[in-house]
Amino acid sequence: MLKITNLHVKINKKILLENINLELKPKDLNVIIGPNGAGKSTLLKAIAKIIQIYKGEISFKEIDFTTASINSISKYIAYMAQFNQNSNLTTVDVLQISRRKYSGFSLKEYDHDMIKNTIKEFNLQNFLNRNIDTLSGGERQKIFLAAAILQEPKILLLDEPISHLDPKNQIEMLELIRKKTKENNFITITVLHDLQNALHYADKIVMLKNKEILYFENSLNITEKMISKLFDTTCKLFWQEGHPFLFLGHSHNNNIHNHSHKKENHDT
Numbered sequence: 001m002l003k004i005t006n007l008h009v010k011i012n013k014k015i016l017l018e019n020i021n022l023e024l025k026p027k028d029l030n031v032i033i034g035p036n037g038a039g040k041s042t043l044l045k046a047i048a049k050i051i052q053i054y055k056g057e058i059s060f061k062e063i064d065f066t067t068a069s070i071n072s073i074s075k076y077i078a079y080m081a082q083f084n085q086n087s088n089l090t091t092v093d094v095l096q097i098s099r100r101k102y103s104g105f106s107l108k109e110y111d112h113d114m115i116k117n118t119i120k121e122f123n124l125q126n127f128l129n130r131n132i133d134t135l136s137g138g139e140r141q142k143i144f145l146a147a148a149i150l151q152e153p154k155i156l157l158l159d160e161p162i163s164h165l166d167p168k169n170q171i172e173m174l175e176l177i178r179k180k181t182k183e184n185n186f187i188t189i190t191v192l193h194d195l196q197n198a199l200h201y202a203d204k205i206v207m208l209k210n211k212e213i214l215y216f217e218n219s220l221n222i223t224e225k226m227i228s229k230l231f232d233t234t235c236k237l238f239w240q241e242g243h244p245f246l247f248l249g250h251s252h253n254n255n256i257h258n259h260s261h262k263k264e265n266h267d268t
C-alpha cells in the first residue's frame with residue numbers, strides 16, 4: 001500500500017498541493033485527471049521525491065519516503081516524466097540502463113531476456129540502434145515507457161505517457177500498462193488527459209482540481225456530475241458494452257453549431 005497523508009507541496013511560498021490523502025493498492029491502475037495546472041505532475045514528482053514536500057507523509061509498506069534518501073527509494077519507483085531531455089543515447093542504451101539498478105554494469109542473461117521481450121512487446125525493433133534524439137515524439141514515448149516498466153518498480157509513475165501516440169498505439173500502450181500492472185503487482189499512477197481512455201483503463205480515478213483532490217473513486221462509479229464539477233463544463237457520459245462514451249461542453253439546444261451528419265444534397 002502507498003499511503004499519502006495530509007500532503008502539502010509549496011514552492012517559493014506558492015502552495016501547489018494541499019491536503020492530499022490517498023491509499024493506493026498494488027495491481028491498481030490509478031489515473032489522475034484534472035484541468036491544466038491542477039497539480040497532477042506535481043503530485044507524481046512529490047511521490048518520486050523530485051520535489052520536496054512541505055508537510056505530510058508518503059509511505060510505502062514500512063518505509064517513510066518523507067525521510068528516506070532518494071537512493072533508498074529509487075529501487076521502488078520508476079518515473080516517466082512528461083518531457084524528456086535530449087540524451088544522445090540509443091534505444092538499446094536506454095533499455096539497458098533501466099536494468100542496471102538490479103545488475104550493475106554487466107547485465108545478466110535474465111536482463112537480456114527481459115530486454116528482448118520488451119522490444120517485442122513494445123514493437124521497438126525498427127529503431128534499436130538509433131539515437132533517441134532523432135526519433136519521433138511517439139517513438140520516444142514508447143521507449144521511455146518500456147524503460148520504466150523494465151525497471152520492475154513497486155510504484156510506476158507515468159506523466160502523460162501516451163500524449164504523442166496515435167490512437168492505435170495509445171490503446172496498445174494502455175493495454176500493456178494495465179497488463180504489466182496486474183502481472184507485476186505495480187501500484188501504477190498515471191496522468192492522462194484523454195478522459196475516455198482514463199475511464200476505460202483505470203481501476204481508480206483521482207480527480208485533482210486547484211491543488212486538491214476533488215474525488216477518488218472506482219472508475220465505474222464516476223458520474224457526469226463529478227466530471228462537470230472537475231472541468232466546469234457540461235458532461236454526458238454513457239457506458240455501452242463496458243466502453244465509456246463521454247461528451248464535454250456540448251449543447252444541442254441552440255443553433256450556434258449544428259452537428260447533423262446528414263448527407264447534404266448538393267444536386268442542383
Ligand SMILES: Nc1ncnc2c1ncn2[C@@H]1O[C@H](COP(=O)(O)OP(=O)(O)OP(=O)(O)O)[C@@H](O)[C@H]1O
Nearest residue numbers: 011012014016034035036037038039040041042043
Ligand atoms: N517549480 C515550480 N515553481 C513554481 N510553480 C510551479 C512549479 N512547478 C509547477 N508550478 C505550478 O504549479 C501548478 C501545477 O503544476 P503541474 O505541472 O503540477 O500541473 P498539471 O496539473 O500537471 O498541469 P498540466 O495538465 O498543464 O500538465 C501550475 O500552476 C504550475 O505553474
